[in-house]
Structures are given as structure tokens and as C-alpha cells.
Amino acid sequence: SQQGEEDPQALSIQEGENATMNCSYKTSINNLQWYRQNSGRGLVHLILIRSNEREKHSGRLRVTLDTSKKSSSLLITASRAADTASYFCATDTQAGTALIFGKGTTLSVSS
Amino acid sequence: GAVVSQHPSRVICKSGTSVKIECRSLDFQATTMFWYRQFPKQSLMLMATSNEGSKATYEQGVEKDKFLINHASLTLSTLTVTSAHPEDSSFYICSAREGGAAGELFFGEGSRLTVL
Numbered sequence: 760s761q762q763g764e765e766d767p768q769a770l771s772i773q774e775g776e777n778a779t780m781n782c783s784y785k786t787s788i789n790n791l792q793w794y795r796q797n798s799g800r801g802l803v804h805l806i807l808i809r810s811n812e813r814e815k816h817s818g819r820l821r822v823t824l825d826t827s828k829k830s831s832s833l834l835i836t837a838s839r840a841a842d843t844a845s846y847f848c849a850t851d852t853q854a855g856t857a858l859i860f861g862k863g864t865t866l867s868v869s870s
Numbered sequence: 871g872a873v874v875s876q877h878p879s880r881v882i883c884k885s886g887t888s889v890k891i892e893c894r895s896l897d898f899q900a901t902t903m904f905w906y907r908q909f910p911k912q913s914l915m916l917m918a919t920s921n922e923g924s925k926a927t928y929e930q931g932v933e934k935d936k937f938l939i940n941h942a943s944l945t946l947s948t949l950t951v952t953s954a955h956p957e958d959s960s961f962y963i964c965s966a967r968e969g970g971a972a973g974e975l976f977f978g979e980g981s982r983l984t985v986l
Binding site: 799802847855856857859861862863865 | 919
């Protein structure tokens with residue numbers, strides 16, 4: 760089962776531009792996490808935001824969470840070619856259960 | 871941070887054979903591990919929850935007789951794809967929680983299965 764829907768499904772930008780990806784989910788959550796996945800590789804954990812938090816920063820990443828709208832956004836500022844990857848949101852709904860992933864956004868950053 | 875290791879990272883097998891994929895938590899004990907499957911250009915789909923010392927819990931639509939899961943110890947869960955067919959070719963990823971039900975989740979690097 761999938762909890763989240765990301766949009767856009769694909770995003771192409773130039774180096775230096777900002778990239779914004781959105782995620783919507785369906786049920787109540789404990790936290791929401793964002794992951795990056797390079798083609799054919801494993802997941803890289805980017806950031807976790809708890810249900811009682813509204814915004815979180817980590818380097819060039821900014822994540823927001825709106826629990827009333829059941830949505831989150833990931834902003835990557837000053838993008839680099841190395842940011843080219845697929846990005847997934849994943850929701851943690853209940854202690855001890857698995858993360859449920861959204862469909863993902865494929866980001867392509869050209870130099 | 872905690873490490874979850876998967877083996878093999880890549881495996882190619884003939885149709886009809888069985889393949890075993892191992893998921894180990896290297897520096898912590900995990901009573902629960904999770905198995906995901908990812909088809910090309912798609913997201914991760916949860917297949918099953920592996921419980922140490924008891925039967926796995928499978929998601930709807932996942933054949934438990936085809937995808938055998940064994941969680942024999944607190945650091946090892948195995949996924950066996952039985953009688954593999956080309957449509958089983960996929961990227962299989964495991965994850966494990968450190969420190970109990972509320973612990974942080976760590977993911978393995980994934981295992982790419984190609985069935986010829």
C-alpha cells in the first residue's frame with residue numbers, strides 16, 4: 760500500500776535553481792521522512808520531521824509539514840547536478856510499523 | 871549510525887530456481903524487519919513485516935508461499951524467492967528498526983534480482 764503521492768512526478772531544472780517537491784498523505788502520522796535514491800542504488804535518508812513540527816532545515820534542504828492538509832514539501836536550494844536523483848517521502852504512522860513510501864519525484868538537474 | 875547489510879547486492883538466476891536474500895543488522899538487534907520491492911522507475915512497495923521468532927505478516931497481494939521470510943535471529947532476516955520467474959525481477963530492500971518499536975529505521979543497500 761502507498762500512503763503518499765508526490766508531485767511533480769518529474770522535475771527538470773538548471774543548476775543553481777531551487778527545486779520544490781510536494782507530498783500528500785492520507786492518514787495521521789508520527790513523522791514524515793524524505794529520502795533520496797540515485798539510480799539503481801539504495802536509499803539515503805535526508806530529513807525527518809515530526810508531526811508536531813512545521814518546518815525543518817538541513818543544509819540546502821528545507822522541509823515543511825502541514826498536518827491539517829496532510830502534506831509536506833521538500834525544497835532544495837541552489838541545486839547541483841549531483842542532486843539528480845529520485846526523492847521519496849515516507850510516512851511513519853504507528854510505532855513499530857513500516858514506513859510507507861510515496862510514488863516519488865524524479866529530479867534532473869542539468870549543468 | 872546503525873548499519874543494515876544485505877547480501878547479495880546483485881543476483882542473476884534462471885527461471886524456476888529459488889534465491890535467498892539476507893538482511894542483517896550489524897550493530898543492533900532488530901525484532902522487526904521489513905521487506906520492500908521496487909520495480910524500475912517505481913516506488914518502494916512494502917511486501918511484508920518480518921518478526922523474530924514468529925511468522926511474517928504479508929501485505930495484501932503478496933504471495934507468502936512464493937516469498938518466504940524467515941527471521942531466525944535478532945540480527946538476521948532472509949527473503950527467499952521461490953520458483954522465480956522473470957516478473958520477479960526487481961530491487962528488494964530491507965529495513966530494520968533500532969531500539970524497539972519507536973526506534974529509528976535503517977535501510978539496507980538493496981538486492982537486485984534478475985531472473986532470466
